[in-house]
Amino acid sequence: MKNTSSPLSVAVGKSVQGACRVLKRGHSLPGMIVEKLDKGFLASALGQLPLGTMIVCGTNGKTTTARLIAQALSSLGLKTVTNDSGANFTRGIISSLLPLMTPTGKLPCDIGVFELDEAWAPVFCRQFPPSYALILNCCRDQLDRYGERDAVEAMLSEVASNAKKGLVLNAADRRVKAFSSRFREAKTSFYGFDPSLANLFPSDEDLICMRQGYAPSPQSDSASVVLRKITGNLATFEIEGRQISVEMGINGNFNFLNAAAAICGILNMAKTCPALKNSPRFKNLDFSLEAVAKAVSDVRPAFGRGEGFEIGGSRVEMVLVKNPVGFSSALRSMPLEGKEVMVALNDQSADGRDVSWIYDVDYSNLSTVKAVSGERAFDMALCLEYNGKKVIRADLDIEKSLMRFLEGGGDKIIFSSYTSMLSIRKLLLNLDKSKGGNLYAAD
Amino acid sequence: MRRIDVLSLYTNDMSFYGDMGNVLIISKRLSFYGFEPVIHFYNPGDSFPDHVDMVFGGGGQDSGQKNIFDDLQKRGEKLRQLASQGVPMLMICGMYQLFGKYFLTNSGKKIPGISVFDVYTEATLDRLIGNLVEESKLFGRLVGFENHSGQTYFSSPLHPLGRVISGGGNNSKDKVDGAMVNNAIGTYLHGPVLSKNPKLADFLIGKAQLGRYGTEKLPSSPVLSRIDELAAKGNEVASKRPR
Numbered sequence: 163m164k165n166t167s168s169p170l171s172v173a174v175g176k177s178v179q180g181a182c183r184v185l186k187r188g189h190s191l192p193g194m195i196v197e198k199l200d201k202g203f204l205a206s207a208l209g210q211l212p213l214g215t216m217i218v219c220g221t222n223g224k225t226t227t228a229r230l231i232a233q234a235l236s237s238l239g240l241k242t243v244t245n246d247s248g249a250n251f252t253r254g255i256i257s258s259l260l261p262l263m264t265p266t267g268k269l270p271c272d273i274g275v276f277e278l279d280e281a282w283a284p285v286f287c288r289q290f291p292p293s294y295a296l297i298l299n300c301c302r303d304q305l306d307r308y309g310e311r312d313a314v315e316a317m318l319s320e321v322a323s324n325a326k327k328g329l330v331l332n333a334a335d336r337r338v339k340a341f342s343s344r345f346r347e348a349k350t351s352f353y354g355f356d357p358s359l360a361n362l363f364p365s366d367e368d369l370i371c372m373r374q375g376y377a378p379s380p381q382s383d384s385a386s387v388v389l390r391k392i393t394g395n396l397a398t399f400e401i402e403g404r405q406i407s408v409e410m411g412i413n414g415n416f417n418f419l420n421a422a423a424a425i426c427g428i429l430n431m432a433k434t435c436p437a438l439k440n441s442p443r444f445k446n447l448d449f450s451l452e453a454v455a456k457a458v459s460d461v462r463p464a465f466g467r468g469e470g471f472e473i474g475g476s477r478v479e480m481v482l483v484k485n486p487v488g489f490s491s492a493l494r495s496m497p498l499e500g501k502e503v504m505v506a507l508n509d510q511s512a513d514g515r516d517v518s519w520i521y522d523v524d525y526s527n528l529s530t531v532k533a534v535s536g537e538r539a540f541d542m543a544l545c546l547e548y549n550g551k552k553v554i555r556a557d558l559d560i561e562k563s564l565m566r567f568l569e570g571g572g573d574k575i576i577f578s579s580y581t582s583m584l585s586i587r588k589l590l591l592n593l594d595k596s597k598g599g600n601l602y603a604a605d
Numbered sequence: 606m607r608r609i610d611v612l613s614l615y616t617n618d619m620s621f622y623g624d625m626g627n628v629l630i631i632s633k634r635l636s637f638y639g640f641e642p643v644i645h646f647y648n649p650g651d652s653f654p655d656h657v658d659m660v661f662g663g664g665g666q667d668s669g670q671k672n673i674f675d676d677l678q679k680r681g682e683k684l685r686q687l688a689s690q691g692v693p694m695l696m697i698c699g700m701y702q703l704f705g706k707y708f709l710t711n712s713g714k715k716i717p718g719i720s721v722f723d724v725y726t727e728a729t730l731d732r733l734i735g736n737l738v739e740e741s742k743l744f745g746r747l748v749g750f751e752n753h754s755g756q757t758y759f760s761s762p763l764h765p766l767g768r769v770i771s772g773g774g775n776n777s778k779d780k781v782d783g784a785m786v787n788n789a790i791g792t793y794l795h796g797p798v799l800s801k802n803p804k805l806a807d808f809l810i811g812k813a814q815l816g817r818y819g820t821e822k823l824p825s826s827p828v829l830s831r832i833d834e835l836a837a838k839g840n841e842v843a844s845k846r847p848r
Contacts, residue, residue: 305622306734306752310666367617373625374616374646509846515735516750518795521626537846540839544800545626547832548633556835558842 166267167207171200175260190249193256204252205290206267207259212437213240213273213444214293216328216427219283219321220338221301221314222488223420224250226412228277229464230424231296234457238428239447240272246464250279252286272444273431278321280314287324293435295325295348296427298420300337301487302366302522304514311337311366328430330423333383334363349434353426354385355419359392362415362495369486369524387426389419397459401425401451408459413470414481415495416488417463424458465587471594473568478590479575482583484513486522492577493527501573504533506560506582507542513579517541525549535563536582560585568593606641609813610654614662614700615673617648622752624663624697626797627806631659634806637826640814649676653683658813659693660684662700664752664795670699674716677703681719688721693812694789695805697798701783701791702726702755722784722791723763724775726755735848737774737794739767739782744804746770748843749794751782757793759784766792772848788812801840803833 178192196203208215218228225248232244245258255276263269278286280303286292297318302311315337322329322341325348332338333352342350355363360378368378390405391398397418398407410418432438432449439445463469471478481496483489509515517538525546534543534556543556557563564586567574578586613620613628628644635642645654649672665673684704688694696704705724708716718725737751747767756776759765765775766783774782774793783792788809792798799806807823815821 302621306750310621312666312668370617370620370625373620374613515846515848516622516752516795518623518626518750518797521623521629521797521800522620537842538839540835540842541800544832544835544839547835548626548630548800550633556838 165210167203167263167269168200169265169267171196171203172260172263172265172267174199175256176263179257179260189247189257190251190253191257192260193249193253196256196260197253204256204286207256207263207269208274208290210269211271211274212441213431213435214327215274215276215290216294216296216431217283217286217292217321218275218277218296218298218427219280219318220298220332221280221303221485222491223298223417223423224277225464226417226467227296227298227420227423228275230412230421230458230461231427232275233461234424234428234454235273235275237457237460238449238453240444241270242273242275243269243271244275245277248465250277251282252289255286280308280317284317284320287321291324291326293326294328294330294427294431295321296330296423297322297332297338297341298423299332299335299487301485302519303485304516305519306516307511307514327434330427330430332423333385335365339383349430351387351426351430352383352385353387353422354383355389355422356391359389362491363419364487364490364494364524366487369490369522372524385426387422387429389422392418397421399425399455401429401455404451406452406455408455410459411461412463413479413496414492416491417467421458425454428454428458469587471590473590473593474571476568476571477573478568480583480587480590481575481577482580483577484579486519489520489577490524493523493525496575498527498575501575502532502567503528503530504535504564504567504574504576505531505542505546506534506536506563506576506578506586507538508536508579508582509538510581512581520545525551530554533557533563533567535560536579539563561589564589606639607818608641608643609635609658609810609817610656611635611642611644612654612657612660613644613646614660615648615665615669615677616646618669618672619665619700620663621666621669622664622698622795624661624795624797627663627695627697627799628661630797630799630806631661631810634803634810634829637828638810638823649673653680657687657692658817659809660687661694662696662704664698664700670703677719678717684719685721688787688789691787691812691816692789693809693816694721695798695809696789696791697795698753698793701793702757704789704791705757706760708755721789722786723760724757724784724791725760726757729754729756733773733777733793735772736843736846737772737782738770738844739772739774740770741767743808744802746840746844747794747798747802747805748840749796749798749801751793752795753793766790796843801836801843803829803836
């Protein structure tokens with residue numbers, strides 16, 4: 163194992179990053195240039211980490227889960243590097259490493275936690291097989307961008323096969339669960355949910371079953387971390403047989419399963435990482451079940467994912483939705499009573515140009531929708547009307563639509579596709595005086 | 606109430622691209638027009654309903670097409686018979702291909718279809734993906750989204766569903782999309798196609814009413830005027846979006 167990266171590559175990367183900051187340009191560009199210049203850079207940098215690298219993959223929940231793990235590990239006492247900007251290609255990961263690296267090419271961190279785009283995860287694994295891989299789910303998603311689900315399943319399977327020490331799988335996703343039988347080397351841990359919560363976490367198959375009028379048969383499998391019960395923001399996990407209840411810092415019940423994934427991931431790492439036990443630097447850290455659950459529960463939401471704003475006395479929540487399972491699950495797990503609802507749908511390439519998927523969402527928990535906006539506002543409004551939901555107003559102009567939506571008091575919730583989320587979030591940050599200064603922080 | 610029996614073919618395997626929306630839209634429009642829609646969801650091994658007024662099918666993954674192949678062969682004669690009787694049908698993408706004569710795979714294998722449409726499809730390595738806009742004599746401007754690697758050609762002169770204004774359609778050469786035989790329509794338009802093209806939906810409903818009750822003209826529905834206004838705006842927007 164090399165113990166530094168090329169100082170030249172680091173110098174180039176840092177210079178480009180400096181220039182990008184001045185010009186307010188792309189986050190991924192420095193990483194892209196370094197990747198072109200130095201093909202072994204990723205491996206030389208990540209290879210230095212004493213506790214290894216954990217990657218988080220799957221259709222829904224990557225950003226939140228990677229954030230839960232990275233922040234929890236930091237609060238448990240590890241120096242953690244992560245791609246929290248949401249840039250989840252290999253170049254985005256390189257960009258996230260550069261600011262932390264020394265001019266001599268050292269990466270002075272303990273562990274890396276990275277979310278990876280499904281298509282880029284195998285590319286990453288070929289450059290640097292990770293110590294740990296956590297795979298959340300495999301659902302139908304933006305078919306014009308990612309291709310069919312069978313192809314994504316094959317990519318995720320390749321990722322699972324590359325995990326060297328630990329593999330964490332969702333026992334309730336039958337495709338993901340099946341990855342376990344194919345690999346021996348890594349210690350495999352499973353997480354899941356109690357059958358009584360099945361309604362909150364529908365699969366593609368469940369949605370199709372319900373559309374045809376028959377009840378889905380929920381998967382119930384043994385797992386080392388199980389989300390057992392949800393009462394308000396209090397989540398009860400059964401962790402290795404012990405019931406532990408924690409108050410969650412993130413909202414949206416669908417995120418509580420991501421918390422189970424995060425707990426499972428951290429415990430898997432703690433068990434299989436010899437350096438964590440043997441090195442004097444780490445041996446006093448507390449990785450007990452309670453400490454891990456507490457650390458995960460204290461994390462705040464990732465941007466645009468169940469994020470809250472205070473505007474003119476109203477609480478405004480934002481939920482990113484981008485595929486049938488994600489949207490259906492969000493609708494089932496966010497309390498909607500007494501809240502005004504807005505839905506925004508764009509069709510930029512980052513949203514997926516094909517909006518047909520909105521017809522496969524289960525809208526039964528919605529009633530009236532006050533505002534529908536985005537480039538495909540009329541498609542969305544029409545779909546809601548055909549689903550028996552009343553739409554008060556549909557308008558292509560996001561800013562106009564948002565301002566009208568915010569008029570009048572009361573709590574509000576916005577479900578939005580990716581690029582419309584970015585526009586709305588910018589507008590909300592300007593309006594939320596308490597966060598006004600952070601406008602460019604997360605871009 | 607006047608009942609209309611709607612058959613949704615192979616929903617488990619062939620509703621991967623949002624085409625189930627067509628069945629929802631037809632069901633709602635039937636209700637708005639005062640019919641009693643009865644939806645029969647049919648999957649491999651199920652018993653075939655006694656009476657069928659309309660038939661729908663959608664796009665699936667390659668694995669989905671494999672799953673339904675044997676069952677479709679068993680139902681081929683019945684479906685051909687319904688089509689020749691004038692039962693309205695709407696087959697999207699994968700089911701359009703399987704309602705043709707055959708599909709030629711990349712490895713040169715010929716997979717037989719059920720020959721409702723006199724078309725054949727050849728696998729290619731480059732997918733036609735993007736917004737698809739076309740002009741139809743009967744239904745005006747049709748908009749939707751295509752995503753297919755199979756390219757479809759007519760074996761004999763057929764009426765296409767529309768002339769392509771932008772996008773691919775049946776294949777990258779002919780500048781037409783879909784096929785119409787009696788009242789059976791095949792097309793590559795997802796969207797789902799009926800969402801922003803309500804004239805097409807009403808054509809199918811009118812033909813179903815004609816077949817079962819002897820008249821084609823639909824009653825007026827006040828609810829639908831608002832819905833169709835949204836559809837017209839959505840159609841306008843979609844026709845101008847980049848590929």
